[in-house]
Amino acid sequence: MGPDSNILSQMRPFFNPRAIAVLGVSKDLWKFGSVIYGSIRNFAPQIPLYPVNSRISELMGEKVYPSISDLPEEVDLAVICLPAPLVPEAVRECSAHGISAVEVISGGFGETGTAEGKRLQAELGSLAGPGLRIVGPNCFGVYSPAGGVTIIPGSGYPRIAGSVGFMAQSGALTDVFCKLSQDHGFYINQAVSYGNACDINEVDLAKYFLADEKTRIAAAYIEGVRAGKSFFEAVQNLAAAKPTIIWKAGLSPGGAKAVASHTGSLAGSEAVWTAFFKQTGAIQALSLEDLSDTVSAFYHLPTTRDNRVVAICGAGGFAVAASDACYRAGLSLASFDEATHAKLTSILPPASSATNNPLDCVNPFPSPSMLRDILETVASSGSTGSIIIDKVTMSVPMRHILGHSRMVRSEEEPWLEELPVRIRNQFNMPVLVVMRDGGDPSYDSERRRLSKYYHENGVAVYSTTQRAFDALAKMIKYYKRKGQNNDR
Amino acid sequence: MGPDSNILSQMRPFFNPRAIAVLGVSKDLWKFGSVIYGSIRNFAPQIPLYPVNSRISELMGEKVYPSISDLPEEVDLAVICLPAPLVPEAVRECSAHGISAVEVISGGFGETGTAEGKRLQAELGSLAGPGLRIVGPNCFGVYSPAGGVTIIPGSGYPRIAGSVGFMAQSGALTDVFCKLSQDHGFYINQAVSYGNACDINEVDLAKYFLADEKTRIAAAYIEGVRAGKSFFEAVQNLAAAKPTIIWKAGLSPGGAKAVASHTGSLAGSEAVWTAFFKQTGAIQALSLEDLSDTVSAFYHLPTTRDNRVVAICGAGGFAVAASDACYRAGLSLASFDEATHAKLTSILPPASSATNNPLDCVNPFPSPSMLRDILETVASSGSTGSIIIDKVTMSVPMRHILGHSRMVRSEEEPWLEELPVRIRNQFNMPVLVVMRDGGDPSYDSERRRLSKYYHENGVAVYSTTQRAFDALAKMIKYYKRKGQNNDR
Numbered sequence: 001m002g003p004d005s006n007i008l009s010q011m012r013p014f015f016n017p018r019a020i021a022v023l024g025v026s027k028d029l030w031k032f033g034s035v036i037y038g039s040i041r042n043f044a045p046q047i048p049l050y051p052v053n054s055r056i057s058e059l060m061g062e063k064v065y066p067s068i069s070d071l072p073e074e075v076d077l078a079v080i081c082l083p084a085p086l087v088p089e090a091v092r093e094c095s096a097h098g099i100s101a102v103e104v105i106s107g108g109f110g111e112t113g114t115a116e117g118k119r120l121q122a123e124l125g126s127l128a129g130p131g132l133r134i135v136g137p138n139c140f141g142v143y144s145p146a147g148g149v150t151i152i153p154g155s156g157y158p159r160i161a162g163s164v165g166f167m168a169q170s171g172a173l174t175d176v177f178c179k180l181s182q183d184h185g186f187y188i189n190q191a192v193s194y195g196n197a198c199d200i201n202e203v204d205l206a207k208y209f210l211a212d213e214k215t216r217i218a219a220a221y222i223e224g225v226r227a228g229k230s231f232f233e234a235v236q237n238l239a240a241a242k243p244t245i246i247w248k249a250g251l252s253p254g255g256a257k258a259v260a261s262h263t264g265s266l267a268g269s270e271a272v273w274t275a276f277f278k279q280t281g282a283i284q285a286l287s288l289e290d291l292s293d294t295v296s297a298f299y300h301l302p303t304t305r306d307n308r309v310v311a312i313c314g315a316g317g318f319a320v321a322a323s324d325a326c327y328r329a330g331l332s333l334a335s336f337d338e339a340t341h342a343k344l345t346s347i348l349p350p351a352s353s354a355t356n357n358p359l360d361c362v363n364p365f366p367s368p369s370m371l372r373d374i375l376e377t378v379a380s381s382g383s384t385g386s387i388i389i390d391k392v393t394m395s396v397p398m399r400h401i402l403g404h405s406r407m408v409r410s411e412e413e414p415w416l417e418e419l420p421v422r423i424r425n426q427f428n429m430p431v432l433v434v435m436r437d438g439g440d441p442s443y444d445s446e447r448r449r450l451s452k453y454y455h456e457n458g459v460a461v462y463s464t465t466q467r468a469f470d471a472l473a474k475m476i477k478y479y480k481r482k483g484q485n486n487d488r
Numbered sequence: 489m490g491p492d493s494n495i496l497s498q499m500r501p502f503f504n505p506r507a508i509a510v511l512g513v514s515k516d517l518w519k520f521g522s523v524i525y526g527s528i529r530n531f532a533p534q535i536p537l538y539p540v541n542s543r544i545s546e547l548m549g550e551k552v553y554p555s556i557s558d559l560p561e562e563v564d565l566a567v568i569c570l571p572a573p574l575v576p577e578a579v580r581e582c583s584a585h586g587i588s589a590v591e592v593i594s595g596g597f598g599e600t601g602t603a604e605g606k607r608l609q610a611e612l613g614s615l616a617g618p619g620l621r622i623v624g625p626n627c628f629g630v631y632s633p634a635g636g637v638t639i640i641p642g643s644g645y646p647r648i649a650g651s652v653g654f655m656a657q658s659g660a661l662t663d664v665f666c667k668l669s670q671d672h673g674f675y676i677n678q679a680v681s682y683g684n685a686c687d688i689n690e691v692d693l694a695k696y697f698l699a700d701e702k703t704r705i706a707a708a709y710i711e712g713v714r715a716g717k718s719f720f721e722a723v724q725n726l727a728a729a730k731p732t733i734i735w736k737a738g739l740s741p742g743g744a745k746a747v748a749s750h751t752g753s754l755a756g757s758e759a760v761w762t763a764f765f766k767q768t769g770a771i772q773a774l775s776l777e778d779l780s781d782t783v784s785a786f787y788h789l790p791t792t793r794d795n796r797v798v799a800i801c802g803a804g805g806f807a808v809a810a811s812d813a814c815y816r817a818g819l820s821l822a823s824f825d826e827a828t829h830a831k832l833t834s835i836l837p838p839a840s841s842a843t844n845n846p847l848d849c850v851n852p853f854p855s856p857s858m859l860r861d862i863l864e865t866v867a868s869s870g871s872t873g874s875i876i877i878d879k880v881t882m883s884v885p886m887r888h889i890l891g892h893s894r895m896v897r898s899e900e901e902p903w904l905e906e907l908p909v910r911i912r913n914q915f916n917m918p919v920l921v922v923m924r925d926g927g928d929p930s931y932d933s934e935r936r937r938l939s940k941y942y943h944e945n946g947v948a949v950y951s952t953t954q955r956a957f958d959a960l961a962k963m964i965k966y967y968k969r970k971g972q973n974n975d976r
Contacts, residue, residue: 111841173803254811254846286951316750327743
């Protein structure tokens with residue numbers, strides 16, 4: 001039985017530990033050992049958590065145990081924050097006490113570039129096997145809300161588990177991705193910052209995300225890979241089963257140099273990675289925002305392979321901009337048949353500059369009943385696969401905040417904000433709403449409320465027109481390719 | 489004397505009227521006449537403002553005058569919101585009473601596509617001349633904070649005049665640009681939504697922005713132009729003197745169609761516009777965000793032609809991402825000489841993955857004194873033209889909000905946030921700070937405070953790494969070209 005054949009059971013204690021030991025806690029509360037101890041304690045007080053240090057007896061009001069052998073119960077996950085030279089021996093001791101999962105947070109290994117650092121990392125790696133898996137060293141650890149574990153800065157992360165699996169060498173990127181997930185209203189099942197990857201690496205995690213039933217969408221930040229062929233195969237299998245979105249950083253010359261100093265990986269050429277994405281079917285993201293935007297589309301929207309889109313805009317200028325954004329994203333503006341066009345013309349205000357797609361509602365405050373009629377006509381016309389609503393103020397409170405009552409008379413129907421959700425559910429069709437950032441605190445607060453409502457009800461929200469079209473395009477492209485493969 | 493030879497004096501009453509008449513106010517407070525009357529009244533109560541309507545005697549507690557001839561003093565600007573068929577006669581009456589500037593807000597002209605609409609617009613245009621200039625019809629009007637005039641939704645706009653001139657056919661885009669200016673902390677001198685442009689058009693406004701001393705930066709949203717050659721010449725002259733940033737929308741096939749229905753203009757091919765930008769030296773923006781990002785760079789940053797940049801990042805992963813963003817923007821990562829590199833290595837924490845550019849501070853909370861030493865070393869090294877700070881938490885309150893005190897021990901020096909401003913002033917060097925959107929209300933509020941402080945002190949703030957590099961690149965490219973032209 002090879003080390004990967006039981007990836008689910010081997011990873012289990014990282015994500016759902018029965019009890020956790022933290023080795024290397026310190027009286028100095030700013031040291032990583034105490035920080036991660038405090039983070040996990042705060043994140044999941046219900047998980048048995050044992051600080052270990054032979055030189056102190058108490059930490060944050062809890063008893064500190066002198067060694068692993070003194071713990072009152074068996075633990076299956078150890079989090080190690082000891083100085084690098086002490087780590088291999090500590091891992092041996094963990095293994096001897098039946099611990100099968102170890103996270104090594106400490107740095108001081110291969111990333112230092114020193115012979116001693118490399119030697120220590122090789123020694124650490126040699127301890128791993130099917131009965132003892134290691135995440136790290138030089139990482140922030142694992143976030144798994146269902147299992148009560150979190151990374152160094154993750155004490156305030158959501159306790160709700162979702163369906164996104166995330167991996168990154170970088171701890172900081174893992175942290176920022178977990179934070180962005182909250183703005184996008186998607187929930188993470190498990191996130192792993194795997195650092196120097198002396199054992200568990202991007203190949204193991206790709207296999208895990210494929211095997212794990214709760215992972216519905218896989219996302220990754222990749223600087224470089226060690227075993228190109230294995231990674232290619234693992235990602236190809238993963239992407240065939242689940243949307244797999246990868247931000248491959250370091251594709252520029254300077255970026256490749258930065259990758260080398262950051263994680264000592266080979267960044268690889270742009271041509272190689274272009275072929276990688278084309279052949280594996282994984283979706284390429286070009287930035288942190290692109291990565292989280294795309295995950296958000298897969299998370300919230302119903303699937304479609306139809307690349308026709310209707311944009312409903314609150315002004316003629318935005319209709320023009322939406323056309324350009326649609327084109328740049330590689331999607332098609334849907335065409336209406338004559339009957340649909342006639343119906344829309346009768347619904348839209350006479351001043352509308354565009355009764356063809358994109359539709360121009362003339363102002364950002366169309367009456368709720370008019371907007372309902374437009375949405376129903378468009379969604380039921382059979383002419384489109386998705387709808388993007390841009391520069392239309394979608395709630396009564398927001399209309400007040402933006403001063404609509406000084407400008408436009410319209411019914412104040414509280415169901416206005418429900419329209420995108422109704423259409424999404426009735427027609428099982430992706431509906432995306434563009435709501436710009438910025439504005440005063442009352443705008444921010446209402447934007448946050450409305451986004452949350454949409455996210456909880458399967459409507460995706462983006463802060464610019466282009467980001468909405470780009471994320472939708474990546475989703476449609478994935479399902480089209482998958483459909484073609486399945487149809488073969 | 490042609491109609492353009494006295495563009496400054498002809499435009500004066502639009503931007504600095506002595507008194508304003510609003511024709512077409514209504515008891516119905518949601519009609520455009522009453523809305524814009526209310527907007528201007530609220531925006532600038534000190535400006536003499538006279539509502540005119542023969543059928544009502546009072547509006548919002550103020551006396552309504554039956555006709556222009558009944559006004560108690562001479563006015564120089566008339567804002568007209570009458571039904572289209574009544575507009576030409578009203579304009580004649582305005583002219584007869586010495587009014588030399590008319591804004592026609594009303595729609596129902598050329599944009600309807602009807603013969604009658606086109607005839608009315610032609611009639612209106614025929615009334616214009618050096619002694620009577622017309623903005624509109626079918627527009628939102630003019631915003632000029634120094635002169636106390638504002639557009640339909642502009643009652644809450646800043647009363648502070650800045651140095652940006654903006655023009656757009658679209659009223660909605662004018663509104664959104666004016667709102668975005670507030671997030672970016674730049675102030676507008678004058679913004680004109682010129683609608684169907686029966687008289688004043690993009691050529692006049694380009695000439696005006698060139699002639700007007702207070703306009704330091706010109707920005708435009710353009711769907712199409714009527715007189716290509718005149719526009720080319722006007723923009724070429726303008727861009728030679730002042731940064732001129734143009735978002736040309738409708739470059740895609742669908743966008744061109746949308747332009748035709750929105751403003752009846754010819755959008756023009758992408759190749760034509762690529763040549764236009766190359767030959768005029770105007771800067772092309774690709775979206776609303778790009779437009780305001782770029783204006784922000786010109787507004788806040790000191791000029792430079794040096795395309796070398798140093799990025800200072802709060803994590804190794806962000807250093808990699810910054811390299812890629814720099815490359816995509818067409819800028820160069822600065823190289824350090826040996827002495828500078830040695831000095832930076834001694835300042836940065838031992839765990840730093842990158843002591844070459846981009847610099848990795850290891851975590852987003854470097855101590856203020858370390859950050860000061862890094863910034864001073866970099867800025868004084870002679871190796872770079874600009875500095876971008878990314879993923880570094882730049883204020884003590886923000887560090888508390890983000891929970892730094894649970895993670896990193898560092899001095900709480902209130903001068904931390906002043907560092908970018910000090911470096912900017914001491915070295916007269918562009919400094920840009922990347923601060924991401926999102927987060928909870930306390931984050932939003934501190935982000936707003938800190939952005940405002942930076943904007944008031946010549947530091948530009950962007951919400952993503954790529955947007956910071958792109959905006960800086962557009963600024964540098966403009967000054968490089970200008971420098972080359974001047975050096976000839």
